[in-house]
Amino acid sequence: KNALGKLIEEHEQVGDAIHKIRYLAGGYAIPGDVCNTFMVTYQKLKEFEDDLHKHVHLENNILFLKAAQLLK
Numbered sequence: 001k002n003a004l005g006k007l008i009e010e011h012e013q014v015g016d017a018i019h020k021i022r023y024l025a026g027g028y029a030i031p032g033d034v035c036n037t038f039m040v041t042y043q044k045l046k047e048f049e050d051d052l053h054k055h056v057h058l059e060n061n062i063l064f065l066k067a068a069q070l071l072k
Helices: 002-024 036-070
Strands: none
Touching (some): 002 036
């Protein structure tokens, strides 16, 4: 149970970090006068955030719940 609590806490920390990255990146809005590298970087950051949200959702709402049930 302690391990699950630690993992959930880590997910919260990672969520806070990615939200800060999104804020600092202006919501990944791409200005019109940037190079391709800038555009690709922001697109990849957005993809990473989307994948991270899916990963955290699956673990928090499916995997961790099943693990907690096994510990009962």
